[in-house]
Amino acid sequence: xxxxxxxxxxxxxxxxxxxxxxxxxxxxxxxxxxxxxxxxxxxxxxxxxxxxxxxxxxxxxxxxxxxxxxxxxxxxxxxxxxxxxxxxxxxxxxxxxxxxxxxxxxxxxxxxxxxxxxxxxxxxxxxxxxxxxxxxxxxxxxxxxxxxxxxxxxxxxxxxxxxxxxxxxxxxxxxxxxxxxxxxxxxxxxxxxxxxxxxxxxxxxxxxxxxxxxxxxxxxxxxxxxxxxxxxxxxxxxxxxxxxxxxxxxxxxxxxxxxxxxxxxxxxxxxxxxxxxxxxxxxxxxxxxxxxxxxxxxxxxxxxxxxxxxxxxxxxxxxxxxxxxxxxxxxxxxxxxxxxxxxxxxxxxxxxxxxxxxxxxxxxxxxxxxxxxxxxxxxxxxxxxxxxxxxxxxxxxxxxxxxxxxxxxxxxxxxxxxxxxxxxxxxxxxxxxxxxxxxxxxxxxxxxxxxxxxxxxxxxxxxxxxxxxxxxxxxxxxxxxxxxxxxxxxxxxxxxxxxxxxxxxxxxxxxxxxxxxxxxxxx
Numbered sequence: 001x002x003x004x005x006x007x008x009x010x011x012x013x014x015x016x017x018x019x020x021x022x023x024x025x026x027x028x029x030x031x032x033x034x035x036x037x038x039x040x041x042x043x044x045x046x047x048x049x050x051x052x053x054x055x056x057x058x059x060x061x062x063x064x065x066x067x068x069x070x071x072x073x074x075x076x077x078x079x080x081x082x083x084x085x086x087x088x089x090x091x092x093x094x095x096x097x098x099x100x101x102x103x104x105x106x107x108x109x110x111x112x113x114x115x116x117x118x119x120x121x122x123x124x125x126x127x128x129x130x131x132x133x134x135x136x137x138x139x140x141x142x143x144x145x146x147x148x149x150x151x152x153x154x155x156x157x158x159x160x161x162x163x164x165x166x167x168x169x170x171x172x173x174x175x176x177x178x179x180x181x182x183x184x185x186x187x188x189x190x191x192x193x194x195x196x197x198x199x200x201x202x203x204x205x206x207x208x209x210x211x212x213x214x215x216x217x218x219x220x221x222x223x224x225x226x227x228x229x230x231x232x233x234x235x236x237x238x239x240x241x242x243x244x245x246x247x248x249x250x251x252x253x254x255x256x257x258x259x260x261x262x263x264x265x266x267x268x269x270x271x272x273x274x275x276x277x278x279x280x281x282x283x284x285x286x287x288x289x290x291x292x293x294x295x296x297x298x299x300x301x302x303x304x305x306x307x308x309x310x311x312x313x314x315x316x317x318x319x320x321x322x323x324x325x326x327x328x329x330x331x332x333x334x335x336x337x338x339x340x341x342x343x344x345x346x347x348x349x350x351x352x353x354x355x356x357x358x359x360x361x362x363x364x365x366x367x368x369x370x371x372x373x374x375x376x377x378x379x380x381x382x383x384x385x386x387x388x389x390x391x392x393x394x395x396x397x398x399x400x401x402x403x404x405x406x407x408x409x410x411x412x413x414x415x416x417x418x419x420x421x422x423x424x425x426x427x428x429x430x431x432x433x434x435x436x437x438x439x440x441x442x443x444x445x446x447x448x449x450x451x452x453x454x455x456x457x458x459x460x461x462x463x464x465x466x467x468x469x470x471x472x473x474x475x476x477x478x479x480x481x482x483x484x485x486x487x488x489x490x491x492x493x494x495x496x497x498x499x500x501x502x503x504x505x506x507x508x509x510x511x512x513x514x515x516x517x518x519x520x521x522x523x
Contacts, residue, residue: 003162004186007074007155009234010035017210017236023257024064024241031236038068040151041144042075048123048142050103052077052158055168057101057121058220059083059110062241065127065144066220069105070229074185077160078103080167082221085110086505087173093117095170095178098382105144109244111135162186168381169223169312172505180381181313187375190346191315192227193234198344199284199306202321203328205337206284206306208235208261215240215253217264223312226263226284251275265508266290269298269305270444276301284308284319291437291445295338309341309412313380314371314396318343318410325407340409348372350395351404363405366426368416369398401426418512420449420457427459427491432478435487439477441467444502446510448519450495459493462515464502471496 002008010031013020018032029037050056056078060066066082073080081099083092096104103123106114111132118124118139126132129145166185170178183191199208208214214237216228224230232239240257242250251272253259263284264272273294278301286308298305307320318341322333343349351359351367359365372395379387390397401419402412413419413428420427429447436445443466450460461474474496481487497519503511 003160004189005074005160005162005164006166006185006188006230007038007071007160009189009230010038010071013233013236020236020238022064022067022239022241023253024067025243027064029064031233034064034068035071036153037148038071038075039153039155040148041068042072042156043151043154044147045072045078045103046076046156046158048147050076050078052160052164054078054102055081055100057081057083057096057099057104059085059104059114060107060127060220061085061109061244062216062220062225063107063127063243064241065105065107067229067233067239067241070220070224071233074160074166075155075158077158077164079165079182082167082169082219082224084170084172084178084221085219087178089113091173091178093120095180096121098180099168099170160185162189167224169221171312179313179383179386181377182381183315183375183377187315187377188224188227188230191373191375192224192230194344194346195227195308195316195319196231196234198316198319198342201345202319202342203324203333204306204319204321205304206261206263206282206308206319208237208282210235210237212261212282213238213240213257213259215242215250215257215259215262217242217250217262217268223310223315226286226308226310227316228263247271248275251278254278254281263308266294267444267504267508267510269303270294273297273301273303276303278303282306286310290338290434292338292434293437293439293442295334296438299334306337307339307341309410311398313377313390314373314398315375316344317341317347317371317373318349321409323407323409336409339411340405341412342409346374349404349410351402356392359404361404361406361408363403363411366401366403366413366428369400369402369410369412370395371398372396401428415512418448420447420459422452422455422457422459422490427488429459431487432459432461432491432493435478435481436461436463436474439469439474441465441469442474444510446502446512446515447493448512448516450519458495459491460519461493461496462502462519463496463498464500465498 022029105125125142127144162185216225218226282304309318310316320337321342350370359367414430432447444464446462449457452458478492482489503514505511
């Protein structure tokens with residue numbers, strides 16, 4: 001009986017859409033050619049001693065070679081560790097050691113960074129056509145393209161089951177050391193395909209189908225590019241892999257290759273919009289709230305969007321939709337697309353009080369978001385204490401606060417650690433950020449909690465401006481929203497600070513931990 005293993009996805013694609021194209025830099029491959037390379041790579045690695053359960057670390061941007069390793073590792077029964085190259089060096093090495101990487105595949109882009117650690121891991125593969133001469137005596141190095149050339153057009157005889165581990169992912173570590181999560185083959189296949197099915201079933205700006213041309217701008221190290229490394233080939237859609245392209249080059253690829261669907265975080269969307277116009281582009285964005293000002297800019301540019309909610313420790317949880325009783329292409333529909341997310345098929349969501357009791361599904365009761373799904377991991381790798389804190393009886397405690405509406409849609413308001421508790425009442429920083437972002441002279445904004453003797457905490461708005469604006473003008477901008485019934489008056493910050501640049505995390509989000517340290521400690 002066939003099982004839910006990752007490389008079976010590629011087998012189906014070759015049988016149905018094998019001549020569709022994958023574009024990666026100057027390389028163009030069909031799915032048939034990709035599968036042949038995958039088999040030859042897996043065969044060579046098997047001959048070199050890589051076995052079921054071996055951990056493969058991959059340090060690469062989104063390239064065809066990185067995509068090939070998703071399927072070659074599956075054929076071998078190896079465990080894929082997609083390394084977050086945006087982590088600080090110490091944290092990056094920690095994840096490699098923690099995952100116990102036995103083989104490390106490294107792009108030429110990162111060879112200078114890994115040279116000092118070549119002796120720390122037993123086997124290295126340079127993801128290129130040759131190995132730099134000055135590195136050949138420093139470690140056991142193999143050339144990726146030599147492995148392809150030496151391989152054979154047959155898969156290794158490994159027995160791979162759906163409950164075998166497929167990948168190790170790591171959180172970004174913004175509140176401590178990155179935490180590792182292992183996912184089985186069935187988890188990755190089900191989670192990725194349910195994400196695609198949701199995008200096909202419901203009315204959302206990021207709807208997708210096999211005729212779309214997909215460009216994953218979310219790196220593969222982050223939940224396999226939000227599942228695109230799996231559901232892109234499952235669809236047999238044309239894939240455009242951006243490699244190391246910056247925003248201007250990404251915009252060029254969108255136009256030249258006819259990209260119709262992309263995924264990216266809001267900061268990437270902001271940068272991409274500097275290089276419009278685009279036609280027929282749909283984007284799936286998430287990782288942090290989509291500011292209403294940015295959403296308005298996307299609307300003006302003709303970019304359709306949907307919002308996704310999830311994380312490395314839960315995979316995809318919910319995606320924004322237009323409810324069935326709301327007319328599309330209306331202001332109400334656009335508001336739902338920015339805020340109202342329906343759980344993907346087979347995911348359950350609950351809003352709970354501090355004691356874990358469920359709160360009413362009334363659109364008003366604010367509590368912590370808990371998630372349950374068939375692909376939820378059992379806990380964090382080698383970290384029982386953190387596992388007990390976050391995972392309980394089939395539920396994951398996200399640490400986010402939100403509300404559930406009667407129609408089943410979820411609105412995630414904030415991280416619990418980012419929300420502001422003022423006089424015993426919650427002030428959601430994400431809602432304030434959305435309204436501040438609507439001012440035409442605001443480029444980006446972050447709201448954090450500042451200590452206050454009277455109220456415990458008060459909001460502090462940190463603004464990167466794109467034009468002339470001061471604190472009084474922004475405060476009046478928010479008070480106008482109070483008059484319109486969109487904000488509570490006590491939410492409005494007394495304090496605004498202006499910065500030249502916003503710090504970003506390795507996932508491309510605004511780094512609130514850094515901002516809290518900077519503005520609370522004055523450093």
